[in-house]
Amino acid sequence: TVTKKLLVLPGDGIGPEVMREVAKVVSWMERTRGIRFEIEEDLVGGASLAVHGTPIRDEVIAKARAADAVLFGSVGDPRWAHVGFDRRPEVAILKLRSELELFANLRPAQVFEALADASTLKPEVVAGLDIMIVRETVGGIYFGEPRGIETLADGTRRGINTEVYTTPEIERVARVAFELARKRGNRVCSVEKCNVMESGLLWKEVVTDLHAREYPDVTLSHMLADNCAMQLVRNPRQFDVIVTGNLFGDLLSDLASMLTGSLGMLPSATLGPVAADGRRAALYEPIHGSAPDIAGTGQANPLAQILSFAMLLRYSLDRGDDADLIERAVADVLASGLRTPDIMSEGKARVGTATMGDAVVQAL
Amino acid sequence: TVTKKLLVLPGDGIGPEVMREVAKVVSWMERTRGIRFEIEEDLVGGASLAVHGTPIRDEVIAKARAADAVLFGSVGDPRWAHVGFDRRPEVAILKLRSELELFANLRPAQVFEALADASTLKPEVVAGLDIMIVRETVGGIYFGEPRGIETLADGTRRGINTEVYTTPEIERVARVAFELARKRGNRVCSVEKCNVMESGLLWKEVVTDLHAREYPDVTLSHMLADNCAMQLVRNPRQFDVIVTGNLFGDLLSDLASMLTGSLGMLPSATLGPVAADGRRAALYEPIHGSAPDIAGTGQANPLAQILSFAMLLRYSLDRGDDADLIERAVADVLASGLRTPDIMSEGKARVGTATMGDAVVQAL
Ligand SMILES: CC(C)[C@H](C(=O)O)[C@@H](O)C(=O)O
Numbered sequence A, B: 001t002v003t004k005k006l007l008v009l010p011g012d013g014i015g016p017e018v019m020r021e022v023a024k025v026v027s028w029m030e031r032t033r034g035i036r037f038e039i040e041e042d043l044v045g046g047a048s049l050a051v052h053g054t055p056i057r058d059e060v061i062a063k064a065r066a067a068d069a070v071l072f073g074s075v076g077d078p079r080w081a082h083v084g085f086d087r088r089p090e091v092a093i094l095k096l097r098s099e100l101e102l103f104a105n106l107r108p109a110q111v112f113e114a115l116a117d118a119s120t121l122k123p124e125v126v127a128g129l130d131i132m133i134v135r136e137t138v139g140g141i142y143f144g145e146p147r148g149i150e151t152l153a154d155g156t157r158r159g160i161n162t163e164v165y166t167t168p169e170i171e172r173v174a175r176v177a178f179e180l181a182r183k184r185g186n187r188v189c190s191v192e193k194c195n196v197m198e199s200g201l202l203w204k205e206v207v208t209d210l211h212a213r214e215y216p217d218v219t220l221s222h223m224l225a226d227n228c229a230m231q232l233v234r235n236p237r238q239f240d241v242i243v244t245g246n247l248f249g250d251l252l253s254d255l256a257s258m259l260t261g262s263l264g265m266l267p268s269a270t271l272g273p274v275a276a277d278g279r280r281a282a283l284y285e286p287i288h289g290s291a292p293d294i295a296g297t298g299q300a301n302p303l304a305q306i307l308s309f310a311m312l313l314r315y316s317l318d319r320g321d322d323a324d325l326i327e328r329a330v331a332d333v334l335a336s337g338l339r340t341p342d343i344m345s346e347g348k349a350r351v352g353t354a355t356m357g358d359a360v361v362q363a364l
């Protein structure tokens, strides 16, 4: 029996509720799949602010570094709007990404077969949709300096943020995209706004050069971010892998996941560089947020969190078979007709968080 | 008979072709509506590069200043990719916006009744959709300094752009949004990314203060840009007026127009400040781009350009009645079943650019 160390960070809103359902899958695995998890749990976001006065403690960052992988819920809580920009709940995820150098955020946008009718798009436009967005997550305007709000002599205030991308930052995330594409549809679309931004111009150049040098077998195309937003609505199935910067990736990946009608079902992985000893920091989280409006009602969909755990098994623990089992169990549960309230798809029964989690374990 | 001075800038790709159809509407107006247009035409974008070696001459900017309004086609031509960032065709529109201080870009996203089936979204999600996006267009990351690409000592290159928004810049565009909302559904949604960017934080604060001070009768909400991208897909009819910065506005307005399935039919207006003498610089252009792939084939849809002219009549010449006539004629032509190839909607006849333009004049 192998033992793996996980850091579990449920966070705010529905985070703790959906994380409880993952615990059921974890104990099923320990019972049947010859693996032991050494799990540490800690507070982040508003939950950490309430107890420790900070959205994330250095100690938690250290634990994240020491773990084999981090399973993250979600952060964000309107009740903490008053604490100020530097201590807002979102700092927890931003700091984890930057401190652990988690630079490649993998966001699949997939239409589940049983839920082809859940999308607001016509079924013939989205059936079978399977896009992988690779979003850069430690650079760009999220982290560039200078930044802040300054007051000029005449009382006018200026808000400033800086978008910065360097050649190595662009190269390493593009490399992840090309590697993924080789295992999928072999096509990468690189997205920037090179007709307006020099950082986008550099992005396009670096991706083009890397492609010519190392990935000539992959089909590469380039698209402006505004056009990409349109094309995702017009004909989303034209895409295989999309690679883009932090800010465009934020909008485009949320847009792409909403196309599937299955926002409550989509996981993500955020990967760091591979270290000399082969270790790779990684964090797994649902695409959805903390959904404070439904927190505590027992209605949240736990599937995105469960599928994030499946991604963790696949990418961090090299247990693709176990991931397959979980993904198949989720598909079975959906096919059997269970639906949490967020799923806009006809089904046989509306169920809550716990019932959905139990059903997955049952299907396993 | 009044005389009005227009500067017509067809630009690249399909620009000149669709502009030719506007000329038909213009001469119909001169024949029947007691108005004379003094029209100057000039080159911009790749068309100007080819003749003058620059995407826009100072002389053209001066003419734009002197005109009652500017009717713009579109710029952008992949054949001019080699000229370098400072001379690319897009500089034409960016310079017109900044030199004339055209800070408020009004982009309606409307579903035409006859084309409710043209959207990739389900008809029940988009029927009757009528959103007005107000996008700031002379500030933000499009124009902020410092910007550029620099090479560091170790050979690494860095691409840099700067997002800057000041209190007065935010206030004046928010004011346009609130004023418009009062004539429509009385709701404004302000969109930024205040959980990540200080410029977004300032944006939100300024809009909130202005609302409390001067527009308490309008319903104001705030939304993060990534959530807005999702909500536009999930339930676009929740929006009335959206106000946002330059970059988010670029993506979100293209997304919103694609929801309607009528990209080739959507116009836009970009307005400057009202001067002491009551004059207001303004530019009208279709949402769609230069579409180099279909340029010269006679297949382009001229309706967005014609409707941009209608917007010009309404906003710059105070001739709302004439604008109504043109908009009604366009609706009639669509109802009669004519369709250019871009329209994904069942119709009676597929027609080209000129036939569509003639049909509009016929309907008038
Ligand atoms: C919570 C927030 C800081 C975060 C982001 O903007 O990256 C979220 O929207 C996401 O996409 O993971």
Ligand SMILES: CC(C)[C@H](C(=O)O)[C@@H](O)C(=O)O
Residues within 6 Å of the ligand: A195, A196, A226, B075, B076, B090, B093, B094, B250
């Ligand atoms: C042509 C380009 C510079 C422009 C922009 O990004 O503003 C266009 O996409 C638009 O939206 O008008």
